[in-house]
Amino acid sequence: MMAMHELLNDPVDVEVSFSNNRVVPRSIRWNQKDYKIETVNLVHTAREGHKKMFYFSVSDLNNYFKLKLDPENLDWRLVELYTDG
Amino acid sequence: MERIILHIDFNSYFASVEQQANPFLRGKPIGITGKSQERSVVATASIEAKALGVKTAMSTWEAKKVCPTIILWPGDPEKYSDITSRFNRILSEFTPNVSQFSVDESFLDITDEAEDYFGATCLAQALRERLREEFGDHITASIGIAPNKLMAKLACESVKPNGLTVVRKDDLIDFIDTRELDDLCGIGHRIKHRLNALGVETFKQLREFPINDLVDEFKSYGTWLHAAAHGHDSSAVVSSTQKGIRTMHSTGVKSYGHSYTLPQNTHDLLVIKRYLLGLADKVAWRMRRDKTLARRVSVFVRFGDFTGHGEQRTFNEPTANGLKLFQIAWRILSPHLSPHSHPQPTGRARDTDIGTTLSRPTSDRSQSSYQGLGSPPNDLVRLVGLSTSLLSSGPEQPPLFKKDRKMISVFSSLDKLQHRYGPGVWQRASTMPIEFKSRSSGFNYDHEV
Secondary structure, eight states: OOOEEEEEEEEOEEEEEEETTEEEEEEEEETTEEEEOOEEEEEEEEEETTEEEEEEEEEOSSEEEEEEEETTTTEEEEEEEEEOO | OOOOEEEEEETTHHHHHHHHHOGGGTTSOEEEEOSSSTTOBOSEEOHHHHHTTOOTTOBHHHHHHHOTTOEEEEOOHHHHHHHHHHHHHHHHHHOSOEEEEETTEEEEEOHHHHOSHHHHHHHHHHHHHHHHHHHOSSOOEEEEEESSHHHHHHHHHHSTTTOEEEOOGGGHHHHHTTSOGGGSTTOOHHHHHHHHHTTOOSHHHHHHSOHHHHHHHHTHHHHHHHHHHTTOOOOOOOOHHHHTOOGGGOSOOOOEEEEEEEEEEEOBHHHHHHHHHHHHHHHHHHHHHTTEEEEEEEEEEEETTSOEEEEEEEEEEEEOOHHHHHHHHHHHHGGGSEEEEOOOSSSOOOSTTTTEEEEOOTTTOTTOOOOGGGSOGGGSEEEEEEEEEEEEESOOOOOSSHHHHHHHHHHHHHHHHHHHHOTTSOOOGGGTTOOOOOOBOSSOBGGGO
8 A cells, every 4th residue: 555645624523631731632533533643743833824823743553643723713623644555 | 261062953854853743754765845846855854865865955856766765745844943943942941052053953052051071961961851852752963062163063963863972172183083074064065176176185184284375275264274174163152142133023134035946947927927026025025024125126037957147226215015126126137038929829918928938038048049938948947036135224205106105005904914814815916826835944944034
């Protein structure tokens, strides 16, 4: 199987936990399928005008997901998906 | 007191960040590219790709040729910029004397904090651990510690990746003599070739070469070369606050400029005009943001064969109006892009430039002949750029005509929008067909300037 890399902007349901003053994504539901997040690899922020967006680079056993959180309206988006080949 | 300088440099920075973010890229040869992978270069190769012969700034097609298994990955400048900011914040936890050298390397004067080389080594280990906590295991850095910046950087670069190299004052000469001339920051290929032509192949030979002869050949640079070969460098670690830098809104800037490599090399004047107008608007927005006006515009193009043409024009009334800057720039540039009409397949051209193609005037290259679409690919325009200089501060002189005054008030509203929602919130209708994609480079990030 070939690796697949997609840039998306899909709304996604995210289950999170809060610990040590941090938001930690635990699982996501996308395209009617649940994915359990194994590791949060990197968290970074980026500005969109005055807005500060949070990006979570997370992965399960086969996929890398980049999730975007808009803290103003708590909207989660799946913006990038990489499936290992 | 002998200074202790620490130089820290992330290893394969952009690639390591991507490998940290995406575990499926780890252990693989990856190359971080720009906006379009076909016309891009490898901004950073992963450690694995470097081991297979991929070099920084190699074109993507060449990288594919050298390493067919390379994964070309589009760069994410905003992510790297965030990591850079956090990196610099961490460095300032260790000492206030931090001088950023590029997006992924900095100098720290740790003389007071470390007290001696043992303390410096402990500090370096603590710094490395702090970076690991913040970013993870896969973003690593090499560290060099020495009595000055030049030697600290040379030490840092001697062991990669993830090295920690300490060179004390007494060991400087022995250490330098293990390095090649062009390992030293300040000796590039050209200087090296000129030194080789003088019979200087090693640092030992450079030390022994008469300083007067070096000065004859390199002017004042000869003195620097002589000192460098002895491991001397008195330059201070000057932090951005000491320099008086007020980040991006600095009034110390001398020019504003943007350039852009087009998605395809082109003859099409309309496409070139659109990009030039877009660049002029980018430059003008930054000037208005910084309350600055310009009295000079420079414009340049690069052709497919990497030759180019540039010119500038000075004018009396300072401006920060993108359209005015574009109009002046186009007046300068267009005579050097002689148009050739070619048949339009359908429709009727409304703009006089629609349906025309260009090429360089034959005076630029006597061997070539230019026939519109039939021109050789090397004569197509590859890159356009525009910059402004002769800057002054203050508001623009109110225009005479009502229409122009209205335009200034429109800009004021558009600028507020852009400030709030970021670049891309407005665009001229005439530039709608084009798109500027963000880029990453070793020294700055597009979205920050």
